[in-house]
Amino acid sequence: MYPVFPLAHGWRSPSSAPWSSARKSLKILGEQRVVDVTNDLRTARARKTRGEIERLRRATSLVENGLHSFIANARVGMTEIDIAALISGRIVAGGGVPRFVSVTSGSRSALADAYPSGRSVAAGELIRIDAGCTFDGYWSDLGPPSSSESRTLGRARYIWPS
The missing domain is CATH 3.90.230.10 (Creatinase/methionine aminopeptidase superfamily)
Known part of the structure; x- marks a missing residue:
């Protein structure tokens, strides 16, 4: 399973993510294994029950x-x-x-x-x-x-x- 980080709020790439855990994961796993799910999260949150x-x-x-x-x-x-x-x-x-x-x-x-x-x-x-x-x-x-x-x-x- 790949670590997943939303890249909203003006982040340009996973490597610019401010979270220390994101940076550590990127260092260990490399950017190829990090998935940007910003649009998926935005779409899911736009729908309300x-x-x-x-x-x-x-x-x-x-x-x-x-x-x-x-x-x-x-x-x-x-x-x-x-x-x-x-x-x-x-x-x-x-x-x-x-x-x-x-x-x-x-x-x-x-x-x-x-x-x-x-x-x-x-x-x-x-x-x-x-x-x-x-x-x-x-x-x-x-x-x-x-x-x-x-x-x-x-x-x-x-x-x-x-």
Whole structure:
């Protein structure tokens, strides 16, 4: 049996693989015996079973529920940490594991993937939220909103009138 290494992430050849075990195997066996299975793995991972799709949907719905909880409970003076805790609490209550809950506001809203701070949100300020979780090993990450989600988000902007 040949050692098999995925060569994704810009690796140009098996010899450029960063793993020390890959380099050791290449030294012992030679490049002729190492098989690049990057495309095979990518193809296999692109297909999902019904159970996998359900777990992905569940993970996504947990984050959406957290965002809806924030919209329903938002108040001027909440801190970024309060908001992150509200979203995370909803995710955990639904059986998920929060993996990233980035909340920034005001002058900090330009920061991507920043940890929430103790900064209080003032009326009229922009709040930026990026959140994701895992459910039964499957990750959520939300993309651009649908038209119905856009309507919900449009209502959210009026929580903190300027």
